[in-house]
Amino acid sequence: xxxxxxxxxxxxxxxxxxxxxxxxxxxxxxxxxxxxxxxxxxxxxxxxxxxxxxxxxxxxxxxxxxxxxxxxxxxxxxxxxxxxxxxxxxxxxxxxxxxxxxxxxxxxxxx
Amino acid sequence: xxxxxxxxxxxxxxxxxxxxxxxxxxxxxxxxxxxxxxxxxxxxxxxxxxxxxxxxxxxxxxxxxxxxxxxxxxxxxxxxxxxxxxxxxxxxxxxxxxxxxxxxxxxxxxxxxxxx
Numbered sequence: 743x744x745x746x747x748x749x750x751x752x753x754x755x756x757x758x759x760x761x762x763x764x765x766x767x768x769x770x771x772x773x774x775x776x777x778x779x780x781x782x783x784x785x786x787x788x789x790x791x792x793x794x795x796x797x798x799x800x801x802x803x804x805x806x807x808x809x810x811x812x813x814x815x816x817x818x819x820x821x822x823x824x825x826x827x828x829x830x831x832x833x834x835x836x837x838x839x840x841x842x843x844x845x846x847x848x849x850x851x852x853x
Numbered sequence: 854x855x856x857x858x859x860x861x862x863x864x865x866x867x868x869x870x871x872x873x874x875x876x877x878x879x880x881x882x883x884x885x886x887x888x889x890x891x892x893x894x895x896x897x898x899x900x901x902x903x904x905x906x907x908x909x910x911x912x913x914x915x916x917x918x919x920x921x922x923x924x925x926x927x928x929x930x931x932x933x934x935x936x937x938x939x940x941x942x943x944x945x946x947x948x949x950x951x952x953x954x955x956x957x958x959x960x961x962x963x964x965x966x967x968x969x
Contacts, residue, residue: 746895773955784944785896787957830895834955840909841886841958843895 744769744835746844754850761821763847765814765831772834774807774814775841780827788816821851855879857961859945865967866935873931874964878947885928886958887920888944896944902928903950932966940968 745768755761765774773792777785789798791807791814798805804817814831831844858877866872878885883904888896899918900910904925917935922928932939942965946958 775955775957784960784962785946785958787959790955790957832895838909839955840898840901840911842898843888846893846895 744833744842746831746833746842748829748831748844748847750847751845752848752850754852755821757823757851757853758820761818761825761849763816763829763831763849765816765833765844767812767833767835767842769835770811772811774811774831774833776805776814776816777830777832777843778827779830779846783827785830818849821849823851823853825849826851857945857947857959859943859961859964861964862962863965863967865969867969868935868937870935871931871933872935872966873929874943874945874966875927875929876945876947876961877927878945879959880926882947882949882959883925884948884950884956885922886946886948887928887930888946890942890944890963891940899930935966935968937968940966942966 748765775790776788779785789805794811795809796807802819806815828846828848830846832841860875886901887899890896898911900920902922905922917933920930942963944963946960948956948958
């Protein structure tokens with residue numbers, strides 16, 4: 743079945759450093775969404791990418807969708823302590839409408 | 854927008870018992886999803902509804918799991934004869950369905966199930 747992997751599993755950065763998480767799907771995706779889950783919280787939608795090669799920015803966050811629509815990345819510039827949490831990509835592929843969530847990347851930011 | 858509401862927030866039960874969880878989606882959302890999440894993992898799709906119709910169910914879901922959305926509003930997820938491996942956070946999410954586009958899913962705070 744379809745699998746979505748993310749690397750790294752965990753990253754610890756000093757406040758102000760940059761952070762990137764990578765998402766790779768075993769199959770071509772029709773679109774990809776990114777969610778953030780704070781410790782003890784629920785996933786919160788960040789953004790959706792649909793087009794091959796698409797790049798979207800939200801303040802310090804930059805999201806990319808690969809040309810082959812099988813991978814994606816999230817880059818945070820100059821991390822802040824409020825960025826702490828687990829970042830999940832979630833993709834849809836094939837004829838299904840279900841979202842397959844990635845394994846997540848836990849970001850820890852040291853002040 | 855009152856958000857997605859789930860109850861109970863926590864459920865502790867003995868192995869072999871049946872449990873039922875409830876989810877109240879955002880009122881104008883016609884799609885409702887159930888997920889299971891264990892520590893350190895992403896949400897795992899269980900099933901979803903469009904209005905009252907259950908459109909897809911994970912093959913990972915055993916016959917002990919059943920979900921309903923009888924009037925197209927709230928939904929219930931029942932687990933019969935619970936097992937240790939059922940211990941997890943059960944998340945509900947809802948979204949608007951629009952032809953040709955996938956809308957963001959809004960998650961509730963979940964029901965944490967612990968099997969003794």
